[in-house]
Amino acid sequence: MRARREPGSVEARTGAGMEQYEFGWARPARGLWDAALRQHGQPVAIDIAGNLFGAHSYIGNSMVRAAPGQTLAEAYDGMIFLAPIDELEKTATVDFIYTPAYRHELERRLKIMMNEEQLAATMERVEVDNLTAYVEWMVTPSGDRQPLPQSAATGPETAWKDHGG
Secondary structure, three states: OEEEEOOOOOOOOOOOOHHHEEEEOOOHHHHHHHHHHHOOOOOEEEEOOOOHHHHOEOOOOOHHHOOOOOEHHHHOOEEEEOOOHHHOEOOOOOHHHOOHHHHHHHHHHHHHHOOHHHHHHHHHHOOOOOHHHHHHHHHOOOOOOOEOHHHHHOOOOOHHHHOOO
16 A cells, blocks of 8 residues: 655545545555565465564555654564465455445545546546446456456566666
């Protein structure tokens, strides 16, 4: 996850002011983690104290409130690595749990989580032209493997090689 804030770009609409940030997914260490752990060949849980993983800058859900220079080892004891991000899949969808009221709630939440440009790009990627159609696409079961849509924006797993690790 990454979070960027453009100073003064958006006026806060909520107490937390989260709409002032642009959130997205990122490969930790520009893909070095994925490359290293891919070598293991299966999911793994590791302690992160005293190693490269723990020394990495803190990334995660609370990163907008993290202290400057905070590391992952200061926030977490370990990490569970399931697979490189481009091999992860969306959770299987069962549409009957998404009531009409909750579908409206998803629309409301998406408007808070993304700005207009992000929403437009997301809808364009799945070839729908409105938010209601996007929510329907999102909750409709598919028998096909569906990679996480966020993985497309994370860059290549080999980026660490181009930037000195």
